[in-house]
Amino acid sequence: MSEDQEWNLPNVTYGFIGIGVMGFPMAQNLRKRIPKSAQLVICEVVEAQVKKFLSETEPKDRVSVASTPKEIAEQCDIIITMLPKGPHVQEVFTNKSTGLLAGAPSSKSILFMECSTIDTLTSNKVNDLVTEAGHRFVDAPVSGGYNGAVAGTLTFMIGGSEELFNEVRPLAEAMGKKENIYHCGKQGAGLATKQINNYLGFVSMLGVSEAFNMGRLYGLNPKTLASVVNVSTGRCYNSSSENPVKGVTPTASASKDFEGGFSTELCQGVVEMALQLGEQVGAKSVLRDVVLKTLAEASEDPRCKGKDYRSIYLHLADIEQNENHV
Structure with a gap:
């Protein structure tokens, strides 16, 4: 052939x-x-x-x-x-x-x-x-x-x-x-699907970032925490394949100091589109204000601006990139 x-x-x-x-x-x-x-x-x-x-x-x-x-x-x-x-x-x-x-x-x-x-x-x-x-x-x-x-x-x-x-x-x-x-x-369903997926991905990353910062402050080993989460109910793509703590997932964007990838600013734009879509169809969103505020702040944070959106972890944990490692 x-x-x-x-x-x-x-x-x-x-x-x-x-x-x-x-x-x-x-x-x-x-x-x-x-x-x-x-x-x-x-x-x-x-x-x-x-x-x-x-x-x-x-x-x-x-x-x-x-x-x-x-x-x-x-x-x-x-x-x-x-x-x-x-x-x-x-x-x-x-x-x-x-x-x-x-x-x-x-x-x-x-x-x-x-x-x-x-x-x-x-x-x-x-x-x-x-x-x-x-x-x-x-x-x-x-x-x-x-x-x-x-x-x-x-x-x-x-x-x-x-x-x-x-x-x-x-x-x-x-x-x-x-x-x-x-x-x-x-017509339009492809875009709606893309926006909904990106919204869910960001919400997931926000939860993972909060959880691993909580573990950091308590003194937990992030690799051990990730091992438990990833065989338990907290497991998700961002906890397993894109963990924001450098050294937990070798192939994650964190291993490249969040260079490249889906930028925080692009993520902000798509999430805003998803929330606009939600408004158009009358979907309730209890996370709307928190998500928009966090993304707006992160998009202006030098630790996140121009970086992969998973750098939101640095913003939430209020740490520098050189502090983010196992």
Whole structure:
């Protein structure tokens, strides 16, 4: 079986907008797995990223650059977007001069796979405009971080009809782990799932941080405490795989002094989106005020700002990084 057949991707022209930290390796994996004769057109505002991508991605004669999203839409049949925030997504799709919808021809139906982590209201609004113009749209946020993007093991959470899910699944599998491609429900359901998961992950980390600081102040050995917790009812991903005490979990972000990973500021943004979603659907949240206050404080704390959000432990324990070890 050839690689083209294995990935089951059509021999059409693909577009990718947003060649940033996540988008760069995602687009590279996509280029590896679409048919060799297919064209990939990229669009990115940071020129250095464009040059790097062109120099590192094969086959070079099958990768080209568009200066605007409009140019992408004029050329491509399938377009993937990976952008920082909701306003960027709205601008890329709806700008009357340079946007995707300004260039999308009415003679064909383009498939848009929107992978950014943004609010559901913006995503749904863009979906409505895309659909009205005769094209197809799915929200398909990812989980797995930069390492997962490089390894091609991302989790995809997809919102849209069953028909659209089946259409984009091969694309998701080309950039993610086959077993971790989920159809979450109607349009917007992928983003809702992502936000709820991130909210729960932060709440879990907050509890783990409080618990291990309690143990620290009592004088417990954090490795022993973790061993007990991880075979008991307190066990969770953040207590076992991402313990915030350096030396407890060798592969945790704490072992890298919280460098890289899902930053405190990004976590704050996604958690705020999740709580907004909760408000929209009328869900009760007894933790809302505590969560927002803690994240706002941590995002301004030099010990956490720009670091993986699990550095919240340093903020709660009020210790410096050099004090955080077994």
